[in-house]
Amino acid sequence: MRADGLLARLDHWGRLLLPGVVLLFFVLLTLAPLRVPYASDILPLLPALTVFQFSLVTPERLPGPLLLAMGVLLDLLLGGPGAPVGVSGLGFVLIRAAVVANRRYLVGVPFLFQWIGFCLLTLGYVLIVWIFTALFTWTSLDAGPAIAQYLVMVVAYPLIAPLLARVRPRDPLNVPESSRGTAQPGETTT
Amino acid sequence: MAIRDDFEVAASQVRLAVQRFALVLLVISAFAVMLVGKADTVLVENARVLALDLATPALEAIARPVAVANRTIADLKEFATLREENARLREENARLLAWQTAARRLENENDRLRELSQFREGPEASFITSRIVGDSISAYVRGALLNVGRKAGVAPGQAVVSAEGLAGRIAEVGDNSARVLFVTDVNSRLPVQIERTRERAILAGDNSALMRLTLAQTVQGVQRGDRIVTSGHGGSFPLGIPVGEVVQAGDGNGVKVRPFADFSRLEFVRVVDYGVTGLVAVGPAPAPPSSPSGARGR
Numbered sequence: 001m002r003a004d005g006l007l008a009r010l011d012h013w014g015r016l017l018l019p020g021v022v023l024l025f026f027v028l029l030t031l032a033p034l035r036v037p038y039a040s041d042i043l044p045l046l047p048a049l050t051v052f053q054f055s056l057v058t059p060e061r062l063p064g065p066l067l068l069a070m071g072v073l074l075d076l077l078l079g080g081p082g083a084p085v086g087v088s089g090l091g092f093v094l095i096r097a098a099v100v101a102n103r104r105y106l107v108g109v110p111f112l113f114q115w116i117g118f119c120l121l122t123l124g125y126v127l128i129v130w131i132f133t134a135l136f137t138w139t140s141l142d143a144g145p146a147i148a149q150y151l152v153m154v155v156a157y158p159l160i161a162p163l164l165a166r167v168r169p170r171d172p173l174n175v176p177e178s179s180r181g182t183a184q185p186g187e188t189t190t
Numbered sequence: 191m192a193i194r195d196d197f198e199v200a201a202s203q204v205r206l207a208v209q210r211f212a213l214v215l216l217v218i219s220a221f222a223v224m225l226v227g228k229a230d231t232v233l234v235e236n237a238r239v240l241a242l243d244l245a246t247p248a249l250e251a252i253a254r255p256v257a258v259a260n261r262t263i264a265d266l267k268e269f270a271t272l273r274e275e276n277a278r279l280r281e282e283n284a285r286l287l288a289w290q291t292a293a294r295r296l297e298n299e300n301d302r303l304r305e306l307s308q309f310r311e312g313p314e315a316s317f318i319t320s321r322i323v324g325d326s327i328s329a330y331v332r333g334a335l336l337n338v339g340r341k342a343g344v345a346p347g348q349a350v351v352s353a354e355g356l357a358g359r360i361a362e363v364g365d366n367s368a369r370v371l372f373v374t375d376v377n378s379r380l381p382v383q384i385e386r387t388r389e390r391a392i393l394a395g396d397n398s399a400l401m402r403l404t405l406a407q408t409v410q411g412v413q414r415g416d417r418i419v420t421s422g423h424g425g426s427f428p429l430g431i432p433v434g435e436v437v438q439a440g441d442g443n444g445v446k447v448r449p450f451a452d453f454s455r456l457e458f459v460r461v462v463d464y465g466v467t468g469l470v471a472v473g474p475a476p477a478p479p480s481s482p483s484g485a486r487g488r
Contacts, residue, residue: 033324073241
């Protein structure tokens with residue numbers, strides 16, 4: 001039944017790798033010197049948004065270990081003396097876990113609910129990063145810039161998320177695997 | 191059929207348990223990475239440098255078109271105000287020529303006086319010009335990535351200057367990349383002096399646009415508009431690089447300094463190779479080397 005040509009295989013691998021590649025691109029973009037107003041506010045949380053959105057539409061193509069690696073890479077690149085390496089990885093993994101555990105409330109619901117979910121989870125992410133950075137550097141960090149970034153990101157979510165959501169899996173129903181039973185899409189019972 | 195269903199149920203339970211366990215494992219490994227990073231700073235430093243060296247080419251590829259686009263936009267904007275700009279520049283040029291005459295005269299005089307007093311000048315500084323290929327700006331860091339590194343002679347602790355004034359100092363160096371810590375970063379402590387009174391102080395960043403002047407013996411002596419320059423103490427920075435301007439003083443809130451360098455539009459910077467790296471420790475130095483640890487006590 002399956003087409004096994006070169007194009008089909010390219011298509012398969014492309015779909016498989018796309019979320020990871022997009023995440024890697026955004027991690028690098030975080031550091032790119034874009035001289036655009038508010039860009040430096042949006043960029044640091046862009047990987048977190050990517051993780052949220054892809055965990056929503058296609059979690060199996062963005063496995064936990066990859067997220068951990070990407071988070072560590074982001075922390076290494078962002079630098080900052082004394083800042084903890086791996087806290088972004090922890091945040092990414094927790095975002096994915098929270099989205100996967102709450103797919104029932106986040107998938108196939110009005111966009112507003114997804115937005116609210118994003119607001120809550122990103123708030124948690126920002127809090128985690130702030131707490132760990134403050135603990136590791138043992139200074140009372142000014143939370144102002146982090147809050148500003150968070151607010152800008154919450155406003156920017158409806159603009160960016162639909163673009164990322166186009167990378168959805170082939171299954172148009174997009175139902176959670178657990179509630180799908182053993183039936184495969186397109187399968188006919190004999 | 192029933193057996194198969196049982197098997198499916200059991201399998202799904204096992205899968206769920208594995209998934210839960212995987213999450214716990216991932217969280218634990220994230221904590222482990224953090225702890226290792228805290229315990230073994232050398233390892234993290236090496237990993238950072240490696241990541242920088244790997245990412246720099248990609249960042250350069252992103253930065254080039256962005257720079258071109260920005261320059262095009264700036265060019266278009268400039269066309270609109272070309273005539274006014276020209277008039278302003280001609281005026282400024284006339285004013286600067288007068289200054290140049292004064293500067294030449296002073297330089298000659300200075301040279302002669304130095305000869306008379308047999309003054310020994312500090313080491314000659316040389317410059318390494320670099321493009322900024324990455325912003326290292328998050329909520330908690332103020333810095334940038336450069337596309338020059340150890341191969342070009344960059345070393346940790348060297349001063350980084352823009353056209354307007356001091357931008358920061360080199361924090362980490364890879365083979366072909368380096369990270370600058372801006373003077374506004376919360377970890378930046380800079381020995382400076384007030385140009386007018388020659389009074390020494392420490393300039394501390396706090397991740398905001400303004401910096402705090404601390405340890406000034408007499409804060410009363412500081413006025414708004416005073417220029418702050420590097421003092422050369424600590425040995426790694428040349429004397430007299432302009433850093434910023436006092437914008438707030440004498441109202442009980444401490445002295446605030448606005449940096450001359452415009453960090454939002456830095457494109458090229460120069461790394462000042464001063465010959466000596468003085469007190470700067472080789473290798474990772476999480477705390478700024480030139481600041482006494484007492485400077486942090488608040």
